[in-house]
Amino acid sequence: MKKSLLTLTLGGLGIGITEFVMMGLLPDIAKDLHISIPQAGHLISAYALGVVIGAPLLIVIAGSYPPKKILIVLMMMFTGFNALSAFAPDYSTMFIARLLAGLPHGAFFGVGSVVASRLADKGKEAQSVSLMFAGLTVANILGVPLGTYIGHNFSWRYTFVIIVIVGLITLLSLKYWMPAMPATKNRDLGKELNFFKLPESWLIILMIAIGTGGLFSWYSYIAPLLTEVSGFQASSITYILVIAGAGMMVGNFIGGRLADKFSPAKATITLLIAMSISLVIVHYVSSNQIMALVMTFVTGAIAFAAASPIQMLMINTAKGSEMLAASVSQASFNIGNALGAFLGGLPLLAGYDYTSPVAVGAVMALTGAAFAWMLIARGSRSAKFSYAKTASA
Template identity: 70%
Template sequence: MQTTIKKSLLSLLFGGLGIGITEFVMMGLLEDIASDLSIDIPTAGHLIAAYALGVVIGAPLLVATASKYPPKRILIGLMVLFTVFNAFTAFAPGYTSLLISRVLAGLPHGAFFGVGSVVASRLAKPGKEAQAISIMFAGLTIANLIGVPLGTYIGHHFMWRYSFAIVVSVGIVTLLALKLWMPSMPVKHAGDLKTQLGFFRRSEAWLIVGMIAIGTGGLFSWYSYISPLMTKVAGFSESSMTYILMLAGLGMFVGNLAGGRLADLVSPAKASLILLVAMAAALVAQRYLSVYPIPSLVMTFVLGATAFALAAPIQMLMINTAKGSEMLAASVSQASFNIGNALGAFLGGLPIAMGHGYTSPEWVGAAMAAFGALFALAFILQQARKSPAPTVTERIQRTPRIAEAAEAEAPVF
């Protein structure tokens, strides 16, 4: 049984790998695509925004539409769409068709992670749910560690379309893995769409969305401008950026697994608060250490680790809070993450445009992470107010040693 569970989670990891490559490789291929299609780089940059738009639209829409089907069938259907739309990207003849293909390719992204998160938590042993989810998100970190640098290299030295052919290949492998390794699960009837959307009438839902959309935006304030930060401030050559991005990817991989363990240890809400505070502190540290090559590399690893350590705790927090609407809520958290992507990149670029230098986005990112921490703190305080304080008897029963001592000292009649 243990082997089956491991293979099941591995199939979700493959899906995360393919999604991670197609989302992030575009950033490294903009110049190649712009040259091939005879457009400028800012116009090519719209392809990144188009993908994020697809995620925001597709995450809740596809989950709400498919919620009546078994999870395995939903995951396979989403991966079919993902593979077909990325094939469309690889063969798109012009800019307009490529732009449309990127919107379509983004549609299954959030839905896959949303459904996959719930499936991973159901496959996990009790108390190990967040760690199981982190295995799925490990695919994203492996994409940043290996897949994106490889795709960028192939795009630079051969043809950018081959990079998306790799994505299609990963999609096919994921389909086979899901078909062979993912066990069939019964449908959990969550009610009609109106009932599921009722979760978003609760303040807790919007506290989590705010935590994600604003707090994780701190990551993208830094990561969107990591190249000029490391080349123009830290003094590295442009040819070193591939290795620097791999170092950030290694941090993401390590941090993602550690974040799952932390969430299972202290609770997802507390883990999110701790990590958002740590991210804010790390961004401030990078602001001052980026002028020194070695410390800036250390902070690159630390920031990658801290940022992606949030993935599993936040996803688990949304699932735990949205009883009866887990898949829809988990997919919305992915849409919120992409809002944070766009928001962080936009706000982080403003001080650069004002002439404050390439270290200024770190201040923006630190502020966004700090605001995200405030949302997490507000969520924790709200939950504490709703939970009644345990009685003395309940506290004794929850603490085995105290219960044993009390029983030993109890008078015998």
């Protein structure tokens, strides 16, 4: 792997840990800050809302600067605000810190996608971009379980210290390994913003936000689901999250193959329906420990398999504004994060058990599939967007 691409992988690793480790730390943070678990779930929503705000805003503001400079500034923000999270004395401060920590997330991946394609050898652009997102996979297999273990056995604050260290390492690698690149010349911001005028763009945004929200309605409360319903010890959550991460890694690989073999839209609608079915099964079998473990792997795999087809849909729709679209895709994903955590917490506040967020997630995934169907139906009537074609067609 090129050192320049490794810098982007490291950035993806740090971002992946801070985004997903919260799901495993909810009971620990809730206890330390003297709040309920549903309230702690709002910290997940705060980060997601930060991504939604920061992704398009920072791209619009910084898009004319050299990519290396943008990435360094974004990683400085990421590191500083995660440091604030590590020392947050109360719920309000933690909420603000998580909101601010989410700001650079989508912009980093948006700029990083363009940088990775520029750094790639000819004909290997997609592979280079996938190396950046591989950081998210490593985060779910190693970083998140390790962070959860440290949070359970020592302090959740130490987990955020580790995230800060990853951020500092990423900053150094960006400074010394990332080559200087020229800023975008003759940038037409008005033309880029025309992306938001396309009905197809909004269908994809809704599909991502609501459909992937099904994943987060389950994953946001996976720790209490496994301890309170499945009967696992809190110390086992670390190892179970490794199973979830392994499923996500396998799913990411499968999703790429599906996106190449079938049309991205058809692959997406199939996977969202499969996610809905998987979550229904989780709802009914979580009291059985063996089935709970099996479905943790399967659900993680199905959820991440949808990532590649969805990203291809967004890129194919956003000709001429790919960087903005890539950041908006991340923003939409995190709207799903916020919606899933919030809507999944509502039945808990009403007194239902920890299988209820999973039922909410199943409905959200099915709704996302409906938006995918609408996109396909619209594309079949349009000469500009042919969503029924395969990626290679």
